[in-house]
Amino acid sequence: xxxxxxxxxxxxxxxxxxxxxxxxxxxxxxxxxxxxxxxxxxxxxxxxxxxxxxxxxxxxxxxxxxxxxxxxxxxxxxxxxxxxxxxxxxxxxxxxxxxxxxxxxxxxxxxxxxxxxxxxx
Numbered sequence: 001x002x003x004x005x006x007x008x009x010x011x012x013x014x015x016x017x018x019x020x021x022x023x024x025x026x027x028x029x030x031x032x033x034x035x036x037x038x039x040x041x042x043x044x045x046x047x048x049x050x051x052x053x054x055x056x057x058x059x060x061x062x063x064x065x066x067x068x069x070x071x072x073x074x075x076x077x078x079x080x081x082x083x084x085x086x087x088x089x090x091x092x093x094x095x096x097x098x099x100x101x102x103x104x105x106x107x108x109x110x111x112x113x114x115x116x117x118x119x120x121x
Contacts, residue, residue: 024076028083031073042087047097049088056084 033039042052059070063077070080091097 024079025082027075028079050100056081
């Protein structure tokens, strides 16, 4: 047992990712496979990072409004959002797609963190 522990020391602990997150996200990717006909389709072309993030936001907002699943896929909006973020991480790691985010807005212009509770002047 000690030998196995030593071999995995310093490696990513993929077991920390909840299995339900992997399974549900896979459902969203499987739907994409039927829609786009092949795996890794997001790597082709010049996919806009902002458009991908907009799709993620729409799924999150639909979930927040009380809608559990996307009408076309019957897959959880959270799974679609997770798949979108996974695609974006993949694009970023490979240097693919079009990073068309607007210029960064420095958070210190708000005084402190704008997401903290409290007053900001």
